[in-house]
Amino acid sequence: MFWLRWSWRDLRSRWVAVVAIALVLAIGTGVYAGLGSTATWRRQSNDASFSALSMHDLRVSLSPGTFTEQDTLLDAAAAIASADSIDAVAERLVTDNQVDTGGADSVLVPARLVGMTFGSERPVDEVWIRDGTEPAQEEAVLEAKFADDRGLPGTGVVTVASGRSITYSGLGVAPEDFFYEGPEGSIFAEGELAILYVPLATAQDLVDRPGTVNDLVLTLEPDADRDVVQAQLASQMADAGLSATVSTREDADAVRVLYEDIDNDQRFWNALSALVLGAAALAAFNLVTRIVEAQRRELGIGMALGVPRRQLAIRPLLVGLQVAVIGTIAGLGIGVLVGNAFADLLESFLPLPIHRTPFQFGVFAQAAALGLVVPVAASAVPVWRALRVEPIEAIRTGHLTAKTSRLTDWTGRVTLPGSTMNQMPLRNVMRNLRRAFLTAVGVGAAITALVGVLGMLDSFQRTLDQAADEFNKSDPDRVVVQLDTFHPADSSIVTAIGDAPSVAHIDAGLRLPVTALAVDSDDDLDLLVELIDFDRAAWTPTFAQGDEVAGENTIVLARKAADDLGLQVGDVVAVRHPVRVDAERFVLSETDHLVSGIHANPIRTFAFLDVAAADRFGLEGAVNVVQAYPASDASAADVQRSIFGLDGVASSQPIARVTQAIDQALDRFLSFFVVTAAAVLALALLISFNATRITVEERQREHATMQAFGLPVRTVLAVVVKESVLVGVAATAIGVGAGAIFVQWMLASLATTTLPDVGIGLYVAPSTIAIAVIVGIVAVATAPLFLIGRLRRMNLPDTLRVME
Amino acid sequence: MPEGEQAAGPGAASVDARVGHAGTRIDLDAVTKQYQVGAVEVTALDGINLHVDEAAFVAIVGPSGCGKTTLLNMIGALDVPTSGTVRVAGVESSGASRRDRAALRRHAVSFIFQTFNLFPGLTALENVRFGADAAQRADSSALAEAALAQVGLAERLHHFPHQLSGGEQQRVAIARALATGNPILLADEPTGxxxxxxxxxxxRVLEEQARSGMTVLVVTHNREIARVADRVIELSSGRIVSDGAPVGGKAEIDDLQW
Structure with missing residues (x-):
């Protein structure tokens, strides 16, 4: 009890320091708990959302362009041997279409019309109505992500390809559309496809296919053998003369992507949160150590009085325990706050009907365990050091206690310029390099975390800018028109696009999926090659390396693709590609290509060949993609409108939309970094202030002496500030260097799995360096200014008589 | 106003007591200092009247807690009285602002502390230079070297405090006080x-300073040490109980024993 009472008095006398250090730990544990929870939240939210909307276990899709009478598919399903395993089943009519959103900001986009049953008692692939109401007959629900992306209202009217208008009564999403990958060649395309969920009869009416369906979705009983049911369904469809594919829930893009990304993303956040927690732990260790070291002499007095060392250790160890307990409790609160911020972010960009974001006690317990151990260990180290020495050493006062490093002794003859007031800061730092270094490391750890987080943002942003620059060069209004299949270059569709009133000119080319084979491993890489007429096309890729496309056997790769394949300019890469043998059939062939250059787009997927290579694909004179450039008085939207409805146009996307979409997608991803950066900034400021405050406390007798010799407080303060600046410069250098290394490591290791398709180069922006300098130097240097009152109130006579 | 005294009081920040020795006079009139220690009010000094001429070597003696250090702090403008006036080098410090009292310390008085209070990060030379720099004296480096030579430490210029003995450290502290060039030297238990x-x-060093024209006030609880002073002021419970030449006459330093 005695020791507890004494420790309680200790706590009261330095509660500011204890609470501040506890807060440092709390931010670390809070961020760790918050960032560490996202995987569980996402998995639980996905499970709950797919389950709530009765996501199909199996889906039967008739071949494109084929339809069957309503109930045919239901009958076929009912006829399989394992029909008892089917829990619920629903027929649908799913057709491609186009939508004009109308109004002043009208957009024309490809659309999908999903005719289905609303309000079923046993629904399958139910639509979650986020805004508005379920559609009545002749009404629809518009897919919510598209509406959000295009800024459309919660209810409205759109026009489909047949020219008929339909009112949408609300915005919603079906589980298979939680994520939309887009057609081949388009990326970040959720704003490029309008999905309309409509009552089945309405869909049949809109596409003029009354009484027909082409899609069947089923959920199975929990104990059903899905593989067996899948096989029976496939067989049954074939027996019924229906050309159909039977796919599983996991085949759906939404399921695959939403679950696949979870673990990759979590590894990213884990590294980031470990950095923040590590920085907090290191700083807390340093600060607690310095507080406990101040009790060295009191420990010596205890030893001199014969108190057992174990008993003496209790009081300083209780300091660590106080920090640990307060830090853990505060960390719980900060964990909830940070967690809520992350949960809000997840909810804002994952269009799920159900979000499960319970506090993750397990993750927090991991962080709290470290938060408990660090301060106790930090107090144990100086206690152990203090108890090792003879009592007489510990209680010695006055001139006999002063110790410095060997380096200080060595520098005695080094004459520094300026007055002693100018020399004092550097001398003070040199006098106890270990302490100065630990302080710098403590502050530097926070700056490392800050630069680590902001550096990631910088690197992503610059990569995005590079991609945008590359896409937008020549003309940001150009529209990429994807044709539905290969057409002769002089075909009517190509001519029609070129002749469209708002189109100035076009460049027709080919865009094909190929596979490049790695040189020294079995890895391969899917690429989207574009065949371009390098001599005539208005847009050609920028060469980052190499400058020539020498004929049909050369290929231009992205830097990331070349690196992943182990290639350099001048190497030969084997490319597996389709070769058209007749109008309907393609075969795969493998051809060697010389890597003639590296293009400037950081996105790995894109590769370029000269149009002369088309004959190798059996596609000489054929095109499937057209770059359409607007006339001087026309916009990209005008181009889209003028080619809308042309037979043979699969999709059209202004190139600027691609960069906007990338920007939006990255913004969502990066919003986690922004929340983390805010926490880290608070952490850095807190550590800086605490480290400086402790330094000022340690130097108070010297400051009193300076005042005794008549130096004004501002001069004393200037000395403190200069000393802080020196430590701050070291801390900033440590932080920026270590932060850059962290970012490099993140990009080189984790980003390759989290964002494999983008070559992200290390970039720490000047603004990040400026923030690091502000936190590491300016904040550290100005921290003493907050202590000016303490210097003014200092009791000079008492302080001058303090025994050290 | 006596000749040579400057106008005193707030605003008289430009103290220059180094000009001649006319300003080394110390006058305390009815000085009382009271502290609040918890619920108890402690009177450290109780109506002190004290006048010290220039170039005097004065010892202030008395038992622990009698107010010796408090008195020295009043004279050195480290503290202000609860009542009464303190005039040092022609400046009334008792009513002066913090800035004016700092100016007084910078240009009129210098301190020697029992625990030396050297800057551990500075060498002996730099510690002494600090005194000259603080007093804004030109050519502080040469002054510091001269001061260290004066106290017999010309060979120890580049040693740090921890590389010096206790006596050497105190001599560095004296050299630092001398380097200020200020005419009043206040020493609080310098041999403690x-x-x-x-x-x-x-x-011996302190006596030399008094002989050279400085006003030296030494606080000590050691009556033997007080015997070398020209004048001994004895305090008890915050009051001056005796003031005059040492009992039994002034002693030579070589005769001292304790």
Whole structure:
């Protein structure tokens, strides 16, 4: 009890320091708990959302362009041997279409019309109505992500390809559309496809296919053998003369992507949160150590009085325990706050009907365990050091206690310029390099975390800018028109696009999926090659390396693709590609290509060949993609409108939309970094202030002496500030260097799995360096200014008589 | 106003007591200092009247807690009285602002502390230079070297405090005070941390300063040390109980023993 009472008095006398250090730990544990929870939240939210909307276990899709009478598919399903395993089943009519959103900001986009049953008692692939109401007959629900992306209202009217208008009564999403990958060649395309969920009869009416369906979705009983049911369904469809594919829930893009990304993303956040927690732990260790070291002499007095060392250790160890307990409790609160911020972010960009974001006690317990151990260990180290020495050493006062490093002794003859007031800061730092270094490391750890987080943002942003620059060069209004299949270059569709009133000119080319084979491993890489007429096309890729496309056997790769394949300019890469043998059939062939250059787009997927290579694909004179450039008085939207409805146009996307979409997608991803950066900034400021405050406390007798010799407080303060600046410069250098290394490591290791398709180069922006300098130097240097009152109130006579 | 005294009081920040010795006079009139210690009000000084002429070597003695250090702090403008006036080098410090009292310390008085209070990060030379720099004296480096030579430490210029003995450290502290060029030297138990032989060395240095024209006030609880002073002021419970030449006459330093 005695020791507890004494420790309680200790706590009261330095509660500011204890609470501040506890807060440092709390931010670390809070961020760790918050960032560490996202995987569980996402998995639980996905499970709950797919389950709530009765996501199909199996889906039967008739071949494109084929339809069957309503109930045919239901009958076929009912006829399989394992029909008892089917829990619920629903027929649908799913057709491609186009939508004009109308109004002043009208957009024309490809659309999908999903005719289905609303309000079923046993629904399958139910639509979650986020805004508005379920559609009545002749009404629809518009897919919510598209509406959000295009800024459309919660209810409205759109026009489909047949020219008929339909009112949408609300915005919603079906589980298979939680994520939309887009057609081949388009990326970040959720704003490029309008999905309309409509009552089945309405869909049949809109596409003029009354009484027909082409899609069947089923959920199975929990104990059903899905593989067996899948096989029976496939067989049954074939027996019924229906050309159909039977796919599983996991085949759906939404399921695959939403679950696949979870673990990759979590590894990213884990590294980031470990950095923040590590920085907090290191700083807390340093600060607690310095507080406990101040009790060295009191420990010596205890030893001199014969108190057992174990008993003496209790009081300083209780300091660590106080920090640990307060830090853990505060960390719980900060964990909830940070967690809520992350949960809000997840909810804002994952269009799920159900979000499960319970506090993750397990993750927090991991962080709290470290938060408990660090301060106790930090107090144990100086206690152990203090108890090792003879009592007489510990209680010695006055001139006999002063110790410095060997380096200080060595520098005695080094004459520094300026007055002693100018020399004092550097001398003070040199006098106890270990302490100065630990302080710098403590502050530097926070700056490392800050630069680590902001550096990631910088690197992503610059990569995005590079991609945008590359896409937008020549003309940001150009529209990429994807044709539905290969057409002769002089075909009517190509001519029609070129002749469209708002189109100035076009460049027709080919865009094909190929596979490049790695040189020294079995890895391969899917690429989207574009065949371009390098001599005539208005847009050609920028060469980052190499400058020539020498004929049909050369290929231009992205830097990331070349690196992943182990290639350099001048190497030969084997490319597996389709070769058209007749109008309907393609075969795969493998051809060697010389890597003639590296293009400037950081996105790995894109590769370029000269149009002369088309004959190798059996596609000489054929095109499937057209770059359409607007006339001087026309916009990209005008181009889209003028080619809308042309037979043979699969999709059209202004190139600027691609960069906007990338920007939006990255913004969502990066919003986690922004929340983390805010926490880290608070952490850095807190550590800086605490480290400086402790330094000022340690130097108070010297400051009193300076005042005794008549130096004004501002001069004393200037000395403190200069000393802080020196430590701050070291801390900033440590932080920026270590932060850059962290970012490099993140990009080189984790980003390759989290964002494999983008070559992200290390970039720490000047603004990040400026923030690091502000936190590491300016904040550290100005921290003493907050202590000016303490210097003014200092009791000079008492302080001058303090025994050290 | 006596000749040579400057106008005193707030605003008289430009103290220059180094000009001649006319400003080294110390006048305390009815000085009382009271502290609140918990619920108890402690009177450290109780109506002190004290006048010290220039170039005097004064010892202030008395038992622990009698108010010796408080008195020295009043004279050195480290503290202000609860009532009464303190006038040092022609400046009334008792009513002066913090800035004016700092100016007084910068240009009129200098301190020697029992625990030396050297800057551990600075060498002996730099510690002494600090005194000259603080007093804004030109050519502080040469002054510092000269001051260290004066106290017999010309060979120890580049040593740090921890590389010096206790006596050497106190001599560095004296050199630092001398380097200020200020005419009043206030020493609080300057031999308290030192052994007899070293203490004698220190006393010799202090006496030399008094002989050279400085006003030296030494606070000590050691009556033997007080015997070398020209004048001994004895305090008890915050009051001056005796003031005059040492009992039994002024002693030579070589005759001291404790």
């Amino acid at each position: 941390e030192l052994d007899f032989r070293t203490g004698i060395q220190i006393l």
